[in-house]
Amino acid sequence: MALDQALKPQAGRPPRLVEAMRYATLGGGKRLRPAVCMLGTRTLGRDPRRAVMPAAALEMVHAYSLVHDDLPCMDDGQERRGKPSTHVAFGEGMAVLAGDGLLTEAFGLVVNAPLPDSVRVRCVATLAKAAGMSGMVGGQALDIDPDLELKTVDDIEVLHSAKTGSMFECAAELGAVIADADDWQVQALWAYGSSLGSLFQVTDDLLDWDDDRKDAGEDGGSASPNLVSRIGPLGAHERAQRLYDQAVESLKDLDGTAELEALAALVLRRRA
Numbered sequence: 001m002a003l004d005q006a007l008k009p010q011a012g013r014p015p016r017l018v019e020a021m022r023y024a025t026l027g028g029g030k031r032l033r034p035a036v037c038m039l040g041t042r043t044l045g046r047d048p049r050r051a052v053m054p055a056a057a058l059e060m061v062h063a064y065s066l067v068h069d070d071l072p073c074m075d076d077g078q079e080r081r082g083k084p085s086t087h088v089a090f091g092e093g094m095a096v097l098a099g100d101g102l103l104t105e106a107f108g109l110v111v112n113a114p115l116p117d118s119v120r121v122r123c124v125a126t127l128a129k130a131a132g133m134s135g136m137v138g139g140q141a142l143d144i145d146p147d148l149e150l151k152t153v154d155d156i157e158v159l160h161s162a163k164t165g166s167m168f169e170c171a172a173e174l175g176a177v178i179a180d181a182d183d184w185q186v187q188a189l190w191a192y193g194s195s196l197g198s199l200f201q202v203t204d205d206l207l208d209w210d211d212d213r214k215d216a217g218e219d220g221g222s223a224s225p226n227l228v229s230r231i232g233p234l235g236a237h238e239r240a241q242r243l244y245d246q247a248v249e250s251l252k253d254l255d256g257t258a259e260l261e262a263l264a265a266l267v268l269r270r271r272a
């Protein structure tokens with residue numbers, strides 16, 4: 001498995017750091033972003049194995065974001081994927097470094113993927129944009145900025161689209177780029193990833209929306225704004241269905257899209 005291989009203990013790699021990076025990345029997680037990437041490549045008629053290393057890189061960037069998001073200076077999450085979060089298991093300093101290591105090694109993985117130079121360069125640029133300040137990190141910055149009041153549905157959607165949506169858009173776009181797709185195909189997959197990312201976030205908010213949160217106030221005491229508190233559970237379910245329809249509609253000019261449609265249906269109906 002590419003992730004296991006990328007994170008192998010080796011001479012020169014401090015064992016405890018490798019252990020923390022493996023802990024954060026292996027043995028859990030739905031692997032949604034790599035699935036989107038590899039299915040994107042296959043949908044466009046290429047061997048999905050071409051996408052293995054960029055797909056593993058997407059998961060490493062995702063794992064890093066979860067490690068850092070769980071830190072006491074962010075969400076202070078004590079558990080992740082049913083286990084103590086990385087800083088609880090390894091200490092804060094090691095968790096920061098594990099996240100840093102995952103982000104850095106992810107780019108190394110893309111650069112070393114057995115793909116044409118032009119494809120690798122485009123993958124690096126796309127991943128950097130999605131993970132960086134106009135993507136996931138930017139979204140997280142909006143989320144923690146005490147001077148920003150994110151009250152309206154539009155505000156929350158801007159935040160979600162950057163923080164969560166960017167990595168789904170990136171996954172789908174990488175799938176197309178790796179398949180040497182035409183521009184219109186890249187655009188179609190990007191649009192699919194965009195709707196899928198929003199759908200994922202709505203279902204995430206629905207899953208988070210339990211009685212404890214309602215009791216604790218508008219966002220249930222969470223640092224992060226929840227869409228369900230603004231539009232209600234029914235509104236959120238309707239929105240999820242609309243986003244699913246939109247994701248499927250984005251694929252209408254492509255052939256062989258059953259797997260991507262099934263993945264969107266899985267996200268629509270997910271319970272975890």
Ligand code: GRG
Nearest residue numbers: 029030031032065068069136137140163164204
């Ligand atoms: C700290 C740089 C930095 C970024 C944090 C993505 C993110 C930005 C924070 C994660 C916080 C969070 C729980 C957001 C909700 C959406 C989300 C990304 C959920 C976790 O993704 P899944 O369900 O996770 O795909 P698994 O465990 O299945 O991989």
